[in-house]
Amino acid sequence: MLMISETEPFGVYVHWPFCKAKCPYCDFNSHVRRGGIDEARFLSAFLEEFAYFAALTPGRRVSSIFFGGGTPSLMRPNSVAAIIDAVALHWNLTKDAEITLEANPTSVEAANFGGYRGAGVNRLSLGVQALDDRSLNALGRQHTAGEALAALALAKRYFDRVSFDLIYAREVQTENAWREELTRALDHAANHLSLYQLTIEDGTPFAARHAAGTLHVPDSAQARALYLLTQELCEAAGMPAYEVSNHARPGSESRHNLLYWRGHDYAGIGPGAHSRVTANGAKRALSTVKSPEAWLAQVETSGHGIESEEALSAQETAEEYLLMGLRLSEGIDLARLAAIGGTVDAKRIDALAEEGLIARDGERLAATPQGRLVLNSLILELAA
């Protein structure tokens, strides 16, 4: 039976599903509503859904809140404050809880940073994506590089903990160009950076252009070289990867994202949000309706937007822990895996260690830098 200790981290994810424009590479649950939206009505629905999830997870101590999207920096600071107050009302919000908000770095949104800090946000994650205007234009972004750097400087004035995202392995991006861009990024970085390789997601305009042969992205050998360069530059700058795409100065890791990768519970509120909740010794996976308007209608009639709910078997829970945990440099805790009900064949561990793909240190098992290059097949091998 899976036991949850009182002190185990528990997070709350809040999904704001609206954006000013849809970026052509993005397949997140994000929508553009030209006529605007009724923010007060959505806020009421969020507050209602909080009450529902709180009843499913009584007594949990919330150690992090994450406002993700979509574009949560389109929310009014008052709405963000009301949501943080609701979390504190329904659960026990720890004094040092990490409260992150994802923000797009346009000047209009940057004007709200002070308001977010006043609302209780203490960490900002900015979607900078690229540091030159041509690339930003190609990515369909609504901000210039100058605006992004100004927003970053402002964010650093308001918040001790600031991260920004860049997308690399972009159209015709050479190693030299990425070296120059990442070096500049590291000069501007506060204490955390998320560096994502461009993924061509099915159903996006980028996927259509890629299929038509009009979008040329680095091939897998070039992408691998860019990944290795990323590790080299970030390590030299004191911001090693603590997860495949996430880099931080030691101590500045995102506590909320760590909670996912370490297999802890979280409640996901809002359209298309996912949750993992342990009750009566078993983990349950819940997800809510993706369409914002359909979610709103369901919450207004039923008090929640949940559309699917599944009890995970011990094996599924263990596989999920393996899958998420091996993304982390610290790897997984074999004792925790065993407590969940999973095992990894000792002979398989020895064989993969011999190949230099994983390393075992007592109860910890982690992918080596070489193993991280073939992480997906490594995880499949371990989970088999």
Ligand SMILES: C[S@@+](CC[C@H](N)C(=O)[O-])C[C@H]1O[C@@H](n2cnc3c(N)ncnc32)[C@H](O)[C@@H]1O
């Ligand atoms: C929820 S998204 C966006 C947050 C925010 N709306 C923004 O665009 O800045 C979080 C991050 O995922 C990354 N991302 C989204 N789509 C991607 C893709 N197709 N390939 C690589 N990274 C992607 C971007 O870096 C983005 O900042």
Ligand code: SF4
């Ligand atoms: S990348 Fe961000 S701003 Fe662009 S559509 Fe996706 S969620 Fe919205």
